[in-house]
Amino acid sequence: MAKVKKTPRPKAETPKGFRDYFGAEVTGRADMLRKIAGVYHRYGFDALESSAVETVEALGKFLPDVDRPNEGVFAWQEEDDGKWLALRYDLTAPLARVYAQHRNDLPTPYRRYAMGPVWRNEKPGPGRFRQFYQCDADTVGTASPAADAEICAMLADCLEEVGIPRGDYIVRINNRKVLNGVLETMGVSDEGQAADVLRTIDKFDKVGEAGVRELLGKGRLDASGAYIDGVGLNDAQAEPVIAFLTSKGAGNTETLANLRGAVGESAIGVEGVDELEQIAALLEAQGYGPDRIVIDPSVVRGLGYYTGPVFEAELTFEITDEKGRPRQFGSVAGGGRYDDLVKRFTGQAVPATGVSIGVDRLLAALHAKGRVESEAHGPVVVTVMDRERMAEYQAMVGELRREGIRAEVYLGNPKNFGNQLKYADKRQSPVAVIEGAEEKERGVVQIKDLILGAQIAQNATLEEWKDRPSQYEVPRDQMVAKIRDILSEHGLSEAL
Amino acid sequence: MAKVKKTPRPKAETPKGFRDYFGAEVTGRADMLRKIAGVYHRYGFDALESSAVETVEALGKFLPDVDRPNEGVFAWQEEDDGKWLALRYDLTAPLARVYAQHRNDLPTPYRRYAMGPVWRNEKPGPGRFRQFYQCDADTVGTASPAADAEICAMLADCLEEVGIPRGDYIVRINNRKVLNGVLETMGVSDEGQAADVLRTIDKFDKVGEAGVRELLGKGRLDASGAYIDGVGLNDAQAEPVIAFLTSKGAGNTETLANLRGAVGESAIGVEGVDELEQIAALLEAQGYGPDRIVIDPSVVRGLGYYTGPVFEAELTFEITDEKGRPRQFGSVAGGGRYDDLVKRFTGQAVPATGVSIGVDRLLAALHAKGRVESEAHGPVVVTVMDRERMAEYQAMVGELRREGIRAEVYLGNPKNFGNQLKYADKRQSPVAVIEGAEEKERGVVQIKDLILGAQIAQNATLEEWKDRPSQYEVPRDQMVAKIRDILSEHGLSEAL
Incomplete structure (x- = not known):
């Protein structure tokens, strides 16, 4: 008999580049x-x-x-x-x-x-x-630069609100207008050449001051051995760009003075420095000092896109990367004026x-x-020892939920009790509740502290095991109170 | 000179059927x-x-x-x-x-x-x-029907949690298996005919019992004058469907008895009624009585799609529709077993x-x-009377925000003070703060209660106007306290 050709089953997968x-x-x-x-x-x-x-x-x-x-x-x-x-x-x-x-x-x-x-x-x-x-x-x-200042202050507040303490982040501010002023001072008016200079500045993070000097001039042999053509400026022309990029001083006042030097007479450049000065003054008056928000002309990301002030928030603490090396975490937010x-x-x-x-x-x-x-952590799991008493188990989770404790009844096949505990394990449940016929008769429930149980199983000696039971028998009407105690012992909020 | 043809400007609009x-x-x-x-x-x-x-x-x-x-x-x-x-x-x-x-x-x-x-x-x-x-x-x-029961209880809890009080909603439960049992009893085994019956049942809401009878039989002249062909069942065959649709009794017990009658000996039908019985028992044991969750065989929405129990939540209060007629609000949630x-x-x-x-x-x-x-309501608006003192105005909103009060400085062109108040109006701000040079010198601020101001402007006689000022002068260091008072007088939470 010829087999009927079936439509193949669809693959259960996200499209490339998407995830759950x-x-x-x-x-x-x-x-x-x-x-x-x-x-x-x-x-x-x-x-x-x-x-x-x-x-x-x-x-x-x-x-x-x-x-x-x-x-x-x-x-x-x-x-x-x-x-x-x-x-x-x-x-x-x-x-x-x-x-x-x-x-x-x-x-x-x-x-x-x-x-x-x-x-x-x-x-x-x-x-x-x-x-x-x-x-x-x-x-x-x-x-108004007050709008830019407000955005920066708000950004700092957001970082602290989500749990990045002061000292672990810095918001850096730069200004595209200052750069435009620098280009004007250099006599770069050709748009193509200006774009070349911008691209070079963008490499400052990677190649540093010496690298930028080479790239603004004749060019540079990069790490891979390839020769990168330079913008073709002479040393004197390149100087203001270098001055701009390296003008960060000990504080905002010094930085601003250096920037004023770099932009010279350029009207747009002076406007840019004035804006930075206003932003810094507004922020300092509100208590956002340079330990949190600072003028930093080496911020180059976004300079090509934005038209005025640009901001970048960096986390300054070190983390260990996948190869175990310490590195700075880096940028988590950016923006600017457009x-x-x-x-x-x-x-x-x-x-x-x-x-x-x-x-x-x-x-x-x-x-x-x-x-x-x-x-x-997952919810408290009430196990099912007696299928006929499902309504009573449901009542238990109802009591727990009314007290704000996340809880559920095991709804798989209750025959194999081991499976119920495996389920609680997979759910990372902190507590399991057991009420069999015998407990029912005596008016008690068994409460298993699964977190303590796991700790004991991993670490305890036999002595400790005996001393620290992880299962308690309590009267049925004390179930909620006992579970609440266990949760708070483990530092878990009731809502988990 | 020939005009250069420009790209036309893009239209600023959402695509058809989308909104902001x-x-x-x-x-x-x-x-x-x-x-x-x-x-x-x-x-x-x-x-x-x-x-x-x-x-x-x-x-x-x-x-x-x-x-x-x-x-x-x-x-x-x-x-x-x-x-x-x-x-x-x-x-x-x-x-x-x-x-x-x-x-x-x-x-x-x-x-x-x-x-x-x-x-x-x-x-x-x-x-x-x-x-x-x-x-x-x-x-x-x-x-497990316990899973269906849990979903229904949770649905009722959700409705109450978002502000629909008990009595203003009802969750109705039906079961596709019961309908399948009814079809079996009727001797409808042909899939096409079963689908026709399902389609007819779907019209129960619209055409009522008599209409369904006609549609199950020879057919029916609808309101527009068109003749709708019937399924072609005889009266005796149609009876179980009608019995099913109209089996709702005074309580779940009566409804379940009626349904048992409608499904007769059909195994799938009996299974369906048993499931409904279990669900009702579980829910009643947890306190979800038929005033909140009820078995209702007239729920037909979704019967074609689902394979077991189906649920629908309806809001039972009346609202006035766009033509001023009272009508029931109707369904807000639905689901079932698939x-x-x-x-x-x-x-x-x-x-x-x-x-x-x-x-x-x-x-x-x-x-x-x-x-x-x-x-x-919008934020408290601090107006700008003196552009040079922007930092001080920013400090004011800083103080307010630290106390949890939503606040902002006016950042448009401050020249025209009227525009600032118009802006506050558009923002639906409850309060505006004014500190001009004269106030600054005397160490005070003016606080305008914009909600009271609007009420007075609308309703007050001249006498009342005089008696109930909507603008207060307070010492600068009492600004936050006074604003807090005004907000709480209007029953506004600080976070607005």
Whole structure:
């Protein structure tokens, strides 16, 4: 007989570059987002949730590549009108669209925060996913440096709120206008050459001062042996860039003086230094000294993208990387001023400034420092000894839940009691409750402290084992109280 | 001179069927989700967040239509391997994929909750959007009716937790197996005819008992004058369906007796009635009486989709619709048992049961009943009277925030003071603070109670106006205390 060809079973797998998040991974992130939202809210920022889907036209950035409108984004064409739609790749492009669309109803300035997933159609790599969370706050409609200062102060507050203590982070501020002033002083007016200088500055972190000098001049042999062509400036021309990058002094006052030297007579440069001075003064007056927020001209990330002040938050403590080497944790948030946000839509320039916190990196940092509960505990498990008395077991978890204690009845096949305890183990339950026919008759329940049980099984000598029982028999009406005691002994909050 | 043709400006608009959510719309939903998650968690359910994007293959439902894999979903093709990806259309299909993929690492039974947006590629209509929230809880891996009972109890708890008081909601339970038993008794074994009967039953809500009788028989002239063909059963054959649909008695005991009559000797039917009996007994033992959760065979929604018990939560209070007519609010949640969830992937049947709460409908219900703060207040606004003293104004909001009071400095152009008050008005600020040079010299600040001011402006006579000033002068060091007083007078929590 011929076999009927069946449709093959679908594969149970996420698409490449996507992943699932379980239990504490989800609630840990939700907690962090809630704390950050609380700070944003207290600063007067309003929540905004735009849709995940935008027209490719509104997202904009990818339009030049007309043949492949889905370059970098996930995009598809509407069936009825042929319009291209796409998943948002960040939260800033949608903000521009929202502000342009609703500007008559929104207050000016408009302070808004947004948090949620964004999508990038990129080649996934280890630890690099095509869906990840962003958590942004932006102020649209004011050019005042007070808005930039406020964003920086709020960023520092957010880091402390989620558990990064003062001293373990630093917010660094730089200004694109200062760099523009430096370029002006150098006599670099050609846009191509200016872009070359920017690209070189971006390598400062990697190649250092000497490397930047070479790259601004004739060029440089890189580590791989390849020769990198230089920008072709002479030494004197290159000097102001070096002065700019290395102008960080012992304090903001000294740094600002050095920057004034670097920009010389350039009007835009002087404006940039003035802005930094105002920001630093506002922050210091509110108690955000340079131990938390500092002017640092070596911050180059984002200088190409932003139009004014740029900010970056770094965690300064060391962690051990996967090869066991100590390294600084690095950047967890960045932002700055970008003034052409809304212009694409309305033709009118609207000044804006904002910050984006990398929630997943920040969570990773807290995990690395052991500052979040990595060992998540499951619920109290009430075992089923007698299938007919399911209602009574349900009543037990009801009592526990009413007292705020997370609890559940075992709902698998109760025949094999070992399986029930294995289940409690897999759930990382702190406590199991047992009430068989014999206990029922005597009006008691057995309460197993599973955390202590595991500790004893691992470490205890026979003597200790005898001295420290991990199972207690208590009258039925003392069940909740005893479980509460056990949980608090282990430092577990009732809600687990 | 020839004009250079410019690219037209992009339109600032959401794609058709999508919308933006602002301020209290976002935080109100987040609060509700947090409360529901709290109940789910207390019941031992674990959070799961799967990616928004799945392979079309894994989503499954749409596969038969091979030529247009994006029927009903938003789908696109990967560039490198040609695979079709799509946005999830619910949270159940991803759960099936996750369970099949991770089943060796997950506990059995696996209780999980999930909340987030889902997407439907459908024609949008008024109030119908192509992105909306779902909030699900499911138990995978147990066939026990105790799992169904638990879901129903949890659903009732969730409704009360978000502010629907007892008496304003009812959870109704029915069972697909009972209907299957009825069909067996009727001698309907042909699948096509069974499907016809199911479709007819689905119209019970609309056409009532008499209508269903006609539709099961020869057919029926509908309201529009069109003749609807009937299923073609004779009166005797149709009787058990009618008995099933109308078997609701004064209490669960009577209903169950009626159902036993309707299913006769059918084994599957008896099994279904037994399950309902167990569920009712478990719930009543825990105090969930028929005033909250009741067996109701007239619940027909979902009977075609689910394989065992089905649940539906309805709000029973009346609201006024857009035409001013009173109507019942209706369904806000539904669910049931579906046992073929994971089989598509693994070939093994895995029993599962769950519920989905329609968060947006539930929010609408709370709004309709005035049970959520519809008038959201903005932050306290500190006005800027003297641009040079920005740092001092920033210090004021700093003090307020440290006391948990939401506050901001006006960051627009401060020249026109009227604009500052207009801004505070647009922000729905409860309080504005004013400190000009003269106040500064005398060590005081002016505090405007904007809520009282608006009330007076609307209602007060001249006498009252004189008696009830809405602006106070207080010493600078009493600013926070005075603002706290004003907020509490208006019943506003400090966090606003």
